[in-house]
Amino acid sequence: MSRFYIPQDTTALALGANAVASALRDAGVEPIRNGSRGLFWLEPLLEVETETGRIGFGPVSANDIPAILDALESDPTSHALYQGEVAEIPYLKSQQRLTYARAGLGDPVCLDNYQALNGFKGLKNALQMTGQQIVDQVKDSGLRGRGGAAFPAGIKWQTVLNCDSDQKYIVCNADEGDSGTFADRLVMEADPYQLIEGMIIAGLAVGANQGYIYLRSEYPVAHKLLNIAIERAVAANFLGENIQGSGKTFHLEVRLGAGAYICGEETSLLESLEGKRGMVRAKPPLPAIEGLFGKPTVVNNVLTLAAISSILEQGADTYQNFGMGRSRGTLAIQLAGNIKRGGLIELAFGVTLREVVEDYGQGTYSGRPIRAIQVGGPLGAFLPESQWDTPMDYEAFAAIKAMIGHGGIVVFDDTVDMAAQARFAMEFCVVESCGKCTPCRIGSVRGVEVIDHIVANENRDDNLILLHELCDTMEFGSLCAMGGMTPYPVRSALAHFPQDFFLQDAEGSLSQDAEGSLLQDAEGSLLQDAEGSLLQDAEGSTSLKAASQGEN
Amino acid sequence: MNAKLDISRLVNQFKDLPGALLPLLHAVQAEVGYVPDSAVPVIAKGLNLSRAEVHGVISFYHDFKTRPVGRHSVQICRAEACQSMGSRLLESYAKEALGIDYGETTADGNITLEPVYCLGNCACSPSVRVDERIYARVDQNRFDALITELSVESSTGPEASK
Secondary structure (H helix, E strand, O other): OOOEEOOOOHHHHHOOHHHHHHHHHHOOOOOEOOOOOOOHHHOOOEEEEEOOEEEEEOOOOHHHHHHHHHHHHOOHHHOOOEEEEHHHOHHHHOOOOOOOOOOOOOOOOOHHHHHHOOOOHHHHHHHOOOHHHHHHHHHHHOOEOOOOOOOEHHHHHHHHHHOOOOOOEEEEEEOOOOOOOOHHHHHHHHOHHHHHHHHHHHHHHHOOOEEEEEEOOOOHHHHHHHHHHHHHHHHOOOOEOOHHHOOOOEEEEEEEOOOOHHHHOHHHHHHHHOOOOOOOOOOOOOOOOOOHHHOOEEEEEHHHHHHHHHHHHHOHHHHHOOEEOOEEOEEEEEEEEOOOOOEEEEEEOOOEHHHHHHHHOOOOOOOOOEEEEEEOHHHOOEEOHHHOOOEOOHHHHHHOOOOOOOOEEEEEEOOOOHHHHHHHHHHHHHHHOOOOOHHHHOHHHHHHHHHHHHHOOOOHHHHHHHHHHHHHHHHHHOOOHHHHHOHHHHHHHHHHOHHHHHOOOOOOOHHHHHHHHHHHHOOHHHHHHHOOHHHHHHHHOOOHHHHHOOOO | OOHHHHHHHHHHHHOOOOOOHHHHHHHHHHHHOOOOOOHHHHHHHHHOOOHHHHHHHHHHOOOOOOOOOOOEEEEEEOOHHHHOOOHHHHHHHHHHHHOOOOOOEOOOOOEEEEEEOOOOOHHHOOOEEEOOEEEOOOOHHHHHHHHHHHHHHHHOOHHHHO
């Protein structure tokens, strides 16, 4: 009997994978619930192991199952949803998968499956090494933090290793809040042991015996799978006391966030883990020196820690051989938004944005022309077509005042209103600011207001100057990237799509409607309380920025 | 239900956990449906915090509710990827169809509507979360179907929903 696979990943489930699984069971077939390959445009992707290889059908619905089962008896290629051998699908075959090499191959929480696919080999190597040797491997790999700030992981680890402390912690930042990103989720749902292995190795490297995964509450499927995986890893003695007879100890626990975007910022995350409001801390002290509960702490993103497993398994050189310039290894590109073929694309750094959206994405889902692309989440710039040939590399993006961040790409077609997007960037900052520093807390409220005035053609020239000054204040005066980078999408929208801010010149009658909706949308109470205090407070706080930029 | 007793039990269960407050609040909310005002002093005493500190944490996080909510939570993603696929229209449609705004509960107590900022399902937007389930490519028809399902579930018995 052939094996059938139907994913249990969030996106596959959201598109009806459970109904497909039921239909298979009704037909007498018990499917393996694998992770997703990340080819979300094909989900739910039914895979069948046959004599000629593992073939796919997608996107399938429960109604398709009888016909697919019939086709499998005769000629699978005859079915309209037949995708051929899954590993040969160009979207997947052309990728350079290190972190996602195992994604979708089998049941993500099956330990035997993980070990059969080279799982825990990196850990076994690490158990033979000293902490310093492990840290050296990470340094040699050139791995940089994948959360967004791209700080060299090895340097951070060295700092923690060098600290003399009775207690150290490994904290995984799994608060993947950026719109357009799902790379962390895919690791946790398709290959959770890889993350667990990376965290154990991190613990061995720096001498920490306790780890926490801070997971956002918006990821219920990842939460369930991580907890199952941890339980099984404990039972198999990969976690807990005396790991595999080595005498080393590492405990791991998942902690759930509570719907605050700011907790993706590492110091805010630490506050939240301590059971407090997720207020950003001033740096220094660096979390590597005074982190969780005041102890030396490695805080790394899911992808950073997952990459550790392959670096320790295959060696630093293999990893280092991918990439360009100072951006080494592979980048998990997440293609999202208005796109025909969205999904996870793991490639060495250096591919251009245009190649990603045109070759992989095949244009928009709506079929209309692409107008703007936002890279790097809600704090990332909107890029016009003239910038789509920029290679995806941390430095190349920084050079055009954009950022790769966590690698999320959100595509917009030509119906997008860029003034509305700029307004949303400020509005999002109003909702999600932790409130600690004034430029972010109040600047964002003012930003919404000023953009509304500009769009309504009220003192437009003066208000444009004011908006730029406000962006300066936020960029240089905020304590963290929340307020500091909210100006990026706003400024890029203004610079590249200015016409969207001037729609009401020709049709003056529109401006009244705009005003009506403005009053409704804006956070009335904040506006009144904050009146007048922005410029005053912000002036004094610009020096904080220097302290916050060192490491993230 | 004796809420006060329940909360003391939960406090005892969590109080020795490092950084116990968030896990405890999640547990209270899972049990009671929200974090009642009466829970605040009990939690504060148990964790050796001030009531202001506990209140501050509850009010900081979008997830924690201080008032009873509907039997079902319906969250519409407001983030950029979903916007690029028409979530702004879906939002206004949902508010109109349910006759409530964000943060409100339908008159029959069945549905609380909320915004959410990203469900990580961004390649197949727009996304909606209903309780623990996430749905992709939700247009107006699909939204209607989801809501109808919730109404049917509720009318066939409250137990069906949990």
